[in-house]
Amino acid sequence: MKKILMTCLSLGLLMNTMGQSASDLIENGSFEDVTGKIKKGGSIDLTAGWISPTKTAADLYSSINKDKLGVPKNMNGNEDAEEGSAYVGFNAFSYGDKEPRSYVSTKLKLPMRKGQKYCVKFYVSLAESSKYGANNIAANFSKKQYNISEDKSIIGPSHVMHVENPIFNAMFGWEEICGTYIADGGEKFLTIGNFKSNGDTKSERMKKPSEFTGPQTIRAYYFLDNVSVELIDEESDCKCKTDTKEKTSLVYAVSAVNPEGMTEMQIVKYTTVYFGYNSASLGLNAKEHLENILNVMKSKTDMKMKLIVHMDEDEATDEKATGIDVKRAEAITSYLSKNGIATERLTIEQKGAEMPANDSGSEIGKAKNRRVTFEITK
16 A cells, blocks of 8 residues: 555656756856856856857856855856856857857757747846947757857747847846747757857947946857746737736936036936836936936036936826826935025926937837936026
8 A cells, every 4th residue: 555655656657757847947047056166257157057159158046145146246247146046157249259249048848749839038237347239139949059169150040039129227126038839840959049140240439337346348248047838729829028018117317427427408418318117216327327417507607507308208198107207206306405505596397208319119219208307508
């Protein structure tokens, strides 16, 4: 009787394991299973199940480290994990191909079945050490593992990309890349990176965040976290943020201008404060921009300033977001007032969604439209 019971328990455990494998094909998708202390860059092989298939290996970061390879703060930036307390970093692009790309790859729990649909998701964040942002970040599925002993880019199919394939230029927070993949059958490996040539990759030069004290390099270097490949019945079962129109707290961020050598009018012209959806919260980046406004108004005590407030197109039609543009202006007015600027010197002009900074309709584009700009009125 005891032997029969043990057999049933073992069978049940096996069936449960098979069920989990059939649902999500990625093991250690958040890179939490770390074996040993991370002592140097290029140590992706210390996280269970993951490798880099080219000579230049991806980096591994974890909260168990307190130095250059820690989480959230490390040699390439400062970012909390999207899931758990670890993530990896890879190079997706460099100016003139001067720095080799890197990739991350893992073996799937089970080979993919022909014609079966899979929901693929992963999250990226541009590291502050990057002088560039780039597009074309993608997932590639293959029957054989890429195994390249040189510093070469892998040029191949981009099976899953962001639906708009934007330049990923947000240095704060995580951006989702999500889509459905229909298998050819027999795919055993997932690789993430940029699989297109530099000539086919769009890039954007980035300003160095003032709070990042390390050096920037001529590349687009990304943190990567929370990778999943789940078996689904219908494409509608793959819930991507871009498909569901889910409103996110993404805040677009650029470095505050360096005022040295600039006139007051130039400083004000190039200062913009960005916000999350239906939010009037002032983050660290917003306060860095407002520091320039404070310094200008303190140096010119008779100067008056107009706050021009903008919404994105979704906020303009969302009853829950009614008045959020004015609340943003009020938050800035309150901040300036607490730092010695009389409210009588500040006025507000509402523009709603009629003057978008970006009309792409993408998540990043909408984040660029949730903003307050400034104008000297006297």
